[in-house]
Amino acid sequence: MSVILSAQHVSKSFSVRQNEDVLALRDVNLDVYEHEFLCLLGASGCGKSTLLNMFAGFTPPSQGDILLRSIPITGIDPRCGMVFQSYALFPWQTVRKNVEFGPRMKGLPANECRSVAGRFIEMVGLHGFADHYPAELSGGMQQRVTLARSLAADPEVLLMDEPFAALDAMTRHVLQEELSRIQRESLKTVVLVTHNIDEALITADRIVVMSPHPGQIKAVITNDLERPRNIDVQLSPAWGELKKEIWSLIAGDVSLHAS
Amino acid sequence: MTSARDIASNLVAPPDRTKRKHGSSLRDRPIILLNILGVFAFCITWALVTERGWVSPLFLPSPFKVASEAAGVAATHELWWAIAASSLRVFLGFALAAAVAIPLGVLMGSWWPAKALLDPLISLLRPLPSITWIPLTMLWLGIGEAQKVAIVFMGSWIYVLLYTVESTKRVDPILIKAARNLGASEFAVMREVVLPGALPGILSGLKVSLAIAWSCVLSAEMVAAQSGLGALIWSAKDWGNLALVLVGMVSISATVLVADLLANRLERALLPWERHRRQN
Numbered sequence: 001m002s003v004i005l006s007a008q009h010v011s012k013s014f015s016v017r018q019n020e021d022v023l024a025l026r027d028v029n030l031d032v033y034e035h036e037f038l039c040l041l042g043a044s045g046c047g048k049s050t051l052l053n054m055f056a057g058f059t060p061p062s063q064g065d066i067l068l069r070s071i072p073i074t075g076i077d078p079r080c081g082m083v084f085q086s087y088a089l090f091p092w093q094t095v096r097k098n099v100e101f102g103p104r105m106k107g108l109p110a111n112e113c114r115s116v117a118g119r120f121i122e123m124v125g126l127h128g129f130a131d132h133y134p135a136e137l138s139g140g141m142q143q144r145v146t147l148a149r150s151l152a153a154d155p156e157v158l159l160m161d162e163p164f165a166a167l168d169a170m171t172r173h174v175l176q177e178e179l180s181r182i183q184r185e186s187l188k189t190v191v192l193v194t195h196n197i198d199e200a201l202i203t204a205d206r207i208v209v210m211s212p213h214p215g216q217i218k219a220v221i222t223n224d225l226e227r228p229r230n231i232d233v234q235l236s237p238a239w240g241e242l243k244k245e246i247w248s249l250i251a252g253d254v255s256l257h258a259s
Numbered sequence: 260m261t262s263a264r265d266i267a268s269n270l271v272a273p274p275d276r277t278k279r280k281h282g283s284s285l286r287d288r289p290i291i292l293l294n295i296l297g298v299f300a301f302c303i304t305w306a307l308v309t310e311r312g313w314v315s316p317l318f319l320p321s322p323f324k325v326a327s328e329a330a331g332v333a334a335t336h337e338l339w340w341a342i343a344a345s346s347l348r349v350f351l352g353f354a355l356a357a358a359v360a361i362p363l364g365v366l367m368g369s370w371w372p373a374k375a376l377l378d379p380l381i382s383l384l385r386p387l388p389s390i391t392w393i394p395l396t397m398l399w400l401g402i403g404e405a406q407k408v409a410i411v412f413m414g415s416w417i418y419v420l421l422y423t424v425e426s427t428k429r430v431d432p433i434l435i436k437a438a439r440n441l442g443a444s445e446f447a448v449m450r451e452v453v454l455p456g457a458l459p460g461i462l463s464g465l466k467v468s469l470a471i472a473w474s475c476v477l478s479a480e481m482v483a484a485q486s487g488l489g490a491l492i493w494s495a496k497d498w499g500n501l502a503l504v505l506v507g508m509v510s511i512s513a514t515v516l517v518a519d520l521l522a523n524r525l526e527r528a529l530l531p532w533e534r535h536r537r538q539n
Contacts, residue, residue, distance in 0.1 A: 080440075081441070082436075084433060088434055088436070090437075091532050101441050105438075105443050133531070
């Protein structure tokens with residue numbers, strides 16, 4: 001398997017006040033392989049979103065390098081497509097226009113944009129809603145549109161920042177399983193940030209467990225649970241063991257943070 | 260954002276957009292009745308105090324006198340020409356103001372050096388009422404159409420500009436980030452995100468300055484003009500024809516109301532994505 005995206009000795013600090021810096025990430029090394037589904041998992045303050053934002057080129061590392069196919073990322077790069085937690089849909093565009101945005105920016109002809117958009121709207125199960133505006137859809141449906149929009153732009157890596165955090169538990173569960181299916185169909189490389197162990201267990205091939213203050217990688221766990229990870233898998237002893245293992249890595253950070 | 264509804268709406272038909280309108284019409288009926296009653300009571304009082312001679316017709320003509328005067332100037336087309344003349348001036352001055360202020364406002368709202376450069380000038384221009392421009396514009400442009408249009412322009416462009424700058428700055432930065440992440444160039448971000456994102460605010464600004472534009476044209480016409488509603492009122496005053504003054508005033512109200520109505524129509528047509536919010 002070839003490495004597509006990597007962080008090499010990456011540190012990131014933010015200045016809070018004058019002469020006062022907070023270290024968000026310290027010396028993080030991570031390789032993301034092509035076609036894999038990778039989860040960054042950890043308690044608040046572990047720097048998982050910061051790392052994701054650096055992968056997207058939204059913010060540069062203070063030290064170290066972010067490499068996409070061995071070449072440093074220097075700015076916002078459409079090859080690393082971001083799925084935002086707050087959806088970030090264009091409210092003045094219909095679902096179809098939103099999903100067409102990426103292809104249109106690439107200069108594809110109108111009929112091709114339309115057919116690409118149609119395919120991804122279908123894939124996320126929003127057939128029949130193409131001419132609706134985002135405000136007319138529920139949160140779960142809006143998140144599907146965002147996903148379709150990112151997929152239609154055909155990035156090399158799909159970055160997802162707690163995409164389901166704002167949704168209710170049941171919708172979240174449905175979307176997690178669908179995201180798993182879509183990733184296996186499209187073979188897209190996905191890096192997903194979450195603080196939800198079940199979400200990581202349902203979706204990920206590998207789970208990167210991070211710890212806070214300063215953010216660093218604590219362990220990288222391979223998730224071999226059989227797919228699809230339906231309710232039977234979720235009630236199996238193997239699931240329980242893996243969850244327990246991950247929880248034991250994180251539990252200390254959570255109580256430390258809460259106190 | 261209830262869970263059951265989210266799940267359900269993933270499966271079932273699109274939300275019903277007409278539901279709310281229906282429910283509110285019953286409650287609206289007494290409001291409309293009271294609206295009519297208020298106007299009616301006002302007219303009755305007016306008729307009473309003037310017809311009974313409690314107020315001299317030298318100070319306030321009766322509504323019947325005003326109505327017959329209105330019928331007269333409507334029949335000779337004098338009224339229609341006055342309305343057309345004022346409307347044209349407003350339209351030209353206003354269009355010019357929008358053409359200058361909207362691009363400039365988007366530039367100032369999205370590129371800080373432009374804002375820093377122009378902010379002090381705008382602070383100096385803003386407190387000046389448009390009538391203070393009458394002497395200078397008369398000197399530069401005479402007392403013809405160009406001068407009236409210039410007064411409308413001077414009175415309204417700053418408001419369009421301020422609303423445009425403010426709404427451009429308030430476009431959600433995450434949308435700009437998302438657009439860049441989807442491969443949009445700087446120019447595409449302007450066209451696809453900043454401009455439509457600022458459009459509701461820009462249109463609000465246009466509506467506010469439309470009313471201001473009307474007051475500008477009337478004051479300009481009262482000072483020096485051969486035509487228009489302002490001139491009509493002013494010359495009627497000189498002839499001591501108070502009924503015609505009132506006809507002019509009512510015509511102004513009616514014209515501005517119609518202009519406002521058209522502006523609202525246009526706004527709805529330009530912002531189809533806001534129809535959902537309007538209904539809630």
